[in-house]
Amino acid sequence: MSETTSVTFGDWMAGVQGTMEADMSAYLPAATAIPAKLHEAMRYALLGGGKRVRPLLVYAAGAVSGGAAQTLSRAASAVEMIHAYSLVHDDMPCMDDDDLRRGKATVHVAYDEATALLVGDALQSQAFAVLAGAEGVPPARLVAMLRVLAEAAGSSGMCGGQAIDLDSVGLSLTREQLERMHQLKTGALLRASVLLGAMAGKDLDAAELQALHDYSRAIGLAFQVVDDVLDATADSATLGKTAGKDAADNKPTYVSILGLEASVALAERLRRDAHAALDAFGDGAQRLRELADLIVQRKA
Template sequence: MSALAFADWTRQVQHDIEGALDAFLPAATQVPHKLHEAMRYTTLGGGKRVRPLLAYAAGALFDADPAALARVASAVEMIHVYSLVHDDMPCMDDDALRRGKPTVHVAYDEATALLVGDTLQAQAFTVLAECATVPPARLLTMVRLLAQAAGSNGMCGGQAIDLDSVGLALTRDELERMHQLKTGAMLRVSVLLGALAGRDLTPLEVEALNAYSAAIGLAFQVVDDVLDATADSATLGKTAGKDAADNKPTYVSILGLARSRDLAEQLRRDAHDALAPFGEQAQRLRELADLIVQRKA
């Protein structure tokens, strides 16, 4: 494990991924100018970069090549950012603020926002597919995993369920299933792709990483729901209280604040337990589980 303190390590990875994203995105001077400028506007200079951090932490566990990790981390972040751009549009959640600045459809226009999301998704697969340091067969598996995590059996499927659930009284199991897809699938694939950037995985290693990812994926959403109910817009960098205003089912609406916080803490412990087979080498992944649960924004 790196000798850096966790806070220093996160800053280093965030700095590295910012540089990688800058290099992998088209220049704003390249035609079509407005599209490329808007892609850079929404992708660069903001966000916690949780998915890249997970990819780097898992990659370090399996001695992944830094160049491969830069591509994996950039690809998962581009998919994530595209989902935020589309999620904020008037036909979806209709939000005007993201990462502390106007959303893309507000800063530019709706058509540009739609195209920014489309293009970021395509760019993510281009960046990942050009990872020359990973054997072709394993790279094909990685591309397939990313596509599945982003599609109807992953992030987009979860978002569809979310939109269809406005005003409905979901059970806790139904809510969990929705968030396993909407949020959890991309967190899981970030971990798996980071690990696969290093080497092929044994079934036991995949099982442990999946258990860890399931715990942090659900914890991430539980904490999001708590923060939406308790933090202000300036702290969150997006509109606070929007879930309640839109009558969307959340863990807070089903369990209440206290039980939601207890659930997040239990999931943090579950994530730690899942990493037992890797010993101290998985410390960064444990620290990221702590970060996800204990964050304030």
Template sequence: MSIDKRIAEAKERVEHALDGRLPPATIHPARLHEAMRYAVLGGGKRLRPLLVYLSGEALDGQRAALDEAACAVECIHCYSLVHDDLPAMDDDALRRGRPTCHRAYDEATAILVGDALQSLAFRLLARATAVPAETRVAMVETLAVAAGSRGMCGGQAMDLAAVGHQLTEAELEDMHIHKTGALIRASVRLGALCAPDATADALERLDHFAKCIGLAFQVQDDVLDVDGDEAVTGKPSGADARLHKPTYPALLGVAETRAFASKLCEDALASIEPLGDRAQGLREVARYIVERDH
């Protein structure tokens, strides 16, 4: 199966699952529920749900057990985008080719959208009855750590503190491993936890794979912010430079940054080689991450 087909299949599956799990826009408070659906449905690469599905598939997991995890991680991701776009953060006007949530609604509603999506994510994991209770607890802990101060929120705090400062390569890597990489690593682990073959060795290999592709994803994002086509990326180019944010192209140059992304991809592929043909989808995703144009 081609990567485009895998992405399309995962998007269709998780879109349907999310539609059924988000509160209907007709239920009170209707404006909040409408804004939650606006922020989540109808756009995005759905990379994190795809990773949930593919990591579970690599360990012979059943897809029915993966839907709650896929929806939960996407709710956390969408909440983070809504909050990142706020004037107090990145102050972005476009997301996925249309007005950001706070522009389409208002700042207060956007803040509540993020809060409600985060709450919904953990509710979904708590009721994932297709897996044992102890697995659900492990999944909740995995996502909580990835989303909190030791993960995504911590990375965002590092990002805000770094504005206008020159970071070393090690500092920049640490920031991105937290800000972007933590949720990607959680996506892979959540899928693996849903599978019966989640041995300690397999989890360790998948975690190293996820660490590499999580950093590669942000490295490629930095490149696209410099030379990406706004019509393709769906957001303004050059935002990082305008905000004086530290990036890999600013530190290393675009050519060396691309080479770094390729090296991360190679390391990721090597880590899952023993998983054989079952991990083919993950290999295709790793290559897609460093070759994408949006």
């Protein structure tokens, strides 16, 4: 998918989202393949919903590095499979115990808890199989890309942040502790999305990689700050998931620590930081800038 100035951000985003839906469907087993219930539930969890922010970041970073379409497709699909698996497990009764996700019943409600557990496990495995199938990528770079995804998903990334989150229910966290938790829980996979897109193309120098790290850090925090604001201000129909659940579960959030007005101001500052980090890339990073705006200015 080429980057052209004649394509509006909305059209570009819709194009990536449409491509992702078709590609991810192709990367999954057919719903009728044995075991059919598991494969049907995997497709239910992954397809037909979501903003696809992480795949959009992969493609936007790929525009900076000139990544090949096939490699970007596989990297973006792998990231989204990891994200979808995390949502399936996060919604289960042993975790956040939610019955609504992306405007429809969560997997353990639509199917059952054992199936939901296996769906998450299978989507995680499928993510690495999909990324490993990227053709034309130098072997050392492909191994590095697999490592980026694994570390972002594991105990030093998303899973570690989720563990801290579960252990923090009812506790008073400092702003620094909250930031650390969300840099792992949410930020790690967003950062991996940017890095995988960048790694799909030409080699970037140290300064360019640092700029992408700085950008990723800013949007990773901004994403969670806005999530906390929306959880406190939007309704369930708008969000596509249960609103007000963090407060009901006595979870520490940016809104509970900083207040609503200060949280909104922090999100805007992080948006500006994300823009500033990309100065050296010029127009080539326009999609990354627009995604920073989307993350902060979204209403759901």
